[in-house]
Amino acid sequence: MLRDVTFGQYYPGNSFVHRMDARIKLVLTLLFMVGIFFVQSFAVFGFVTVFLLAVIFISQVPLRSVLRSVKGIVVLLVLTAVLNVFFAKGATPAEQPLWSWWKIEIYANGLKQAAKIFLRLVYLVIGSSVLTLTTTPVDLTHAVESLLKPLRVIKFPVHEFALIMSLTLSFIPSLIEETDRIIRAQKARGADFDTGGLIKRAKAFVPILIPLLVGGFRRAEELANAMNSRCYEGATKRTCMRVMKLGWRDYVAAFVTVAFFAGIFVLYAMRGSWGGVTWLYF
Amino acid sequence: MEIISLDNVSYSYKAYNDDGTVGECIGVEGVTLSVEEGAFVALVGHNGCGKSTLAKLLNGLLLPKSGTVRVCGLTTTDRDTLFELRKNVGMVFQNPDNQMVASIVEEDVAFGPENLGVPQPEIVQRVYEALSQVGMEQFAKSSPHRLSGGQKQRIAIAGALAIRPKVLVLDESTAMLDPLGRKEVLDVAHKLNAQGMTVVLITHFMEEVLDCSSVLVMNNGHLVAQGTPNEIFANRRLLDEVGLRAPRTVELADKLHSAGFNVDALERSAHILGGDVCQELTK
Numbered sequence: 001m002l003r004d005v006t007f008g009q010y011y012p013g014n015s016f017v018h019r020m021d022a023r024i025k026l027v028l029t030l031l032f033m034v035g036i037f038f039v040q041s042f043a044v045f046g047f048v049t050v051f052l053l054a055v056i057f058i059s060q061v062p063l064r065s066v067l068r069s070v071k072g073i074v075v076l077l078v079l080t081a082v083l084n085v086f087f088a089k090g091a092t093p094a095e096q097p098l099w100s101w102w103k104i105e106i107y108a109n110g111l112k113q114a115a116k117i118f119l120r121l122v123y124l125v126i127g128s129s130v131l132t133l134t135t136t137p138v139d140l141t142h143a144v145e146s147l148l149k150p151l152r153v154i155k156f157p158v159h160e161f162a163l164i165m166s167l168t169l170s171f172i173p174s175l176i177e178e179t180d181r182i183i184r185a186q187k188a189r190g191a192d193f194d195t196g197g198l199i200k201r202a203k204a205f206v207p208i209l210i211p212l213l214v215g216g217f218r219r220a221e222e223l224a225n226a227m228n229s230r231c232y233e234g235a236t237k238r239t240c241m242r243v244m245k246l247g248w249r250d251y252v253a254a255f256v257t258v259a260f261f262a263g264i265f266v267l268y269a270m271r272g273s274w275g276g277v278t279w280l281y282f
Numbered sequence: 283m284e285i286i287s288l289d290n291v292s293y294s295y296k297a298y299n300d301d302g303t304v305g306e307c308i309g310v311e312g313v314t315l316s317v318e319e320g321a322f323v324a325l326v327g328h329n330g331c332g333k334s335t336l337a338k339l340l341n342g343l344l345l346p347k348s349g350t351v352r353v354c355g356l357t358t359t360d361r362d363t364l365f366e367l368r369k370n371v372g373m374v375f376q377n378p379d380n381q382m383v384a385s386i387v388e389e390d391v392a393f394g395p396e397n398l399g400v401p402q403p404e405i406v407q408r409v410y411e412a413l414s415q416v417g418m419e420q421f422a423k424s425s426p427h428r429l430s431g432g433q434k435q436r437i438a439i440a441g442a443l444a445i446r447p448k449v450l451v452l453d454e455s456t457a458m459l460d461p462l463g464r465k466e467v468l469d470v471a472h473k474l475n476a477q478g479m480t481v482v483l484i485t486h487f488m489e490e491v492l493d494c495s496s497v498l499v500m501n502n503g504h505l506v507a508q509g510t511p512n513e514i515f516a517n518r519r520l521l522d523e524v525g526l527r528a529p530r531t532v533e534l535a536d537k538l539h540s541a542g543f544n545v546d547a548l549e550r551s552a553h554i555l556g557g558d559v560c561q562e563l564t565k
């Protein structure tokens with residue numbers, strides 16, 4: 001049961017989005033995340049929504065799976081938005097509050113800002129989950145390694161970083177299995193994890209953590225031996241089996257996404273200079 | 283030609299006593315042995331007698347405190363040739379879960395050749411060759427965690443094979459497996475041996491020892507006997523001394539022999555022995 005945690009969110013498929021190069025997906029997701037902050041009006045949010053829905057549709061991941069990631073943090077998002085309502089002032093000093101009580105004032109502008117922040121955060125989460133839903137953790141690791149390669153110039157240990165990510169991924173399932181086993185073993189000895197106050201429960205986890213930690217060290221030693229036996233000597237002269245090659249999908253997706261966000265950046269840069277069409281800006 | 287040779291090798295671990303002093307704990311002591319190329323050697327002995335220590339000495343994971351270990355003409359203590367030496371010694375340990383470095387079978391097997399700096403197209407070729415040697419090609423893209431113990435251990439063997447070693451050391455690689463998984467792994471080992479690979483098999487299962495070309499017996503860090511399985515299993519005094527027990531088939535053949543049946547455990551190798559016993563019994 002715990003096993004399925006491993007593959008995180010990945011939703012197996014063979015769609016256009018799944019078959020894109022992980023590096024491109026990662027970069028475009030980052031572009032999307034930055035771009036979101038340059039969206040000024042609800043009208044443009046409409047465009048972004050259409051864009052996002054189109055991507056989700058192409059990826060063939062059910063909308064429900066995508067929204068599941070939002071569900072987890074919806075409380076946090078609502079809280080952020082609500083706080084924004086209280087702290088925002090009017091768009092102009094002349095704007096009258098819609099409602100006020102003691103020192104609390106609510107402006108129409110505040111409501112708008114809060115709604116936008118809420119939308120931005122939701123889209124951030126959705127955007128990143130489209131990435132993780134369509135890319136295996138292994139591919140993501142490779143993408144990160146490949147994208148960080150330039151950092152080698154400043155002596156950043158890129159290979160080691162990627163190796164740690166990859167080892168972590170491959171050890172999560174066995175650690176989960178082991179945790180499961182230890183919990184059951186401790187329960188069989190009469191440990192009680194399910195009743196009592198917070199402190200009592202927290203204390204009950206010590207007998208799980210200690211064997212897990214000790215086991216972890218043993219594992220690490222065995223793994224180090226296995227890696228040494230297989231001629232591991234660090235990053236020097238190491239080659240890689242995986243070849244990452246850009247295909248037409250990557251060019252098309254990159255072109256469309258970059259064009260879309262270029263448009264958004266242009267709108268942002270020109271805000272205020274087209275007097276008439278305020279719906280694009282507010 | 284001799285491929286592994288140990289000359290008076292000793293190794294001791296640091297032992298941290300309860301009173302805070304640091305003592306020594308013997309791993310192996312004064313071991314001298316040699317293994318011919320193409321041999322299938324079993325290394326047996328009770329728990330803690332130094333088998334794993336010996337295995338780790340073979341590829342320089344541990345360096346001898348005294349004596350020399352030479353494999354394929356290279357000495358483990360020579361830092362400059364250690365990499366070269368490890369290329370020649372594939373090692374597979376007991377717990378397959380703790381040997382996996384990647385979460386995709388294919389990439390795990392590729393780890394060795396990647397470390398060697400083999401060019402990409404050849405890595406792919408080596409990986410698939412190694413996987414087909416252990417009969418696991420169809421699992422190339424799957425996750426090791428979804429495989430059975432025997433399958434995982436075969437992947438670990440493939441990972442060692444992809445380096446194209448001359449010697450394969452299996453340190454209790456069958457210990458965690460059920461009889462079927464054990465058979466899978468042993469069959470692979472014997473197939474590789476038939477193709478010329480030297481195999482060192484560390485095991486507690488005496489049935490596995492029957493099929494080997496020679497047996498090394500260890501006791502408390504010392505190498506106490508070396509011989510063919512039949513010689514070793516015929517030596518009752520030795521077996522009692524080191525706390526081992528001959529396989530059932532051999533014991534049965536012995537009993538039949540002393541009861542006047544015409545079976546001779548000493549003269550015949552394992553497979554024939556089984557057939558012999560049956561023949562005699564059905565007469």
Ligand SMILES: Nc1ncnc2c1ncn2[C@@H]1O[C@H](COP(=O)(O)OP(=O)(O)OP(=O)(O)O)[C@@H](O)[C@H]1O
Pocket residue numbers: 295296297307308309327328329330331332333334335336454
């Ligand atoms: N890392 C270590 N630190 C200290 N002592 C060790 C260490 N590893 C092994 N020993 C000791 O060295 C001796 C030989 O251990 P070794 O692991 O080689 O035995 P083994 O024959 O492989 O046993 P088993 O059949 O249980 O695998 C044992 O007495 C053991 O306690």
Ligand SMILES: [Mg+2]
Pocket residue numbers: 333334335453454
């Ligand atoms: Mg051992």
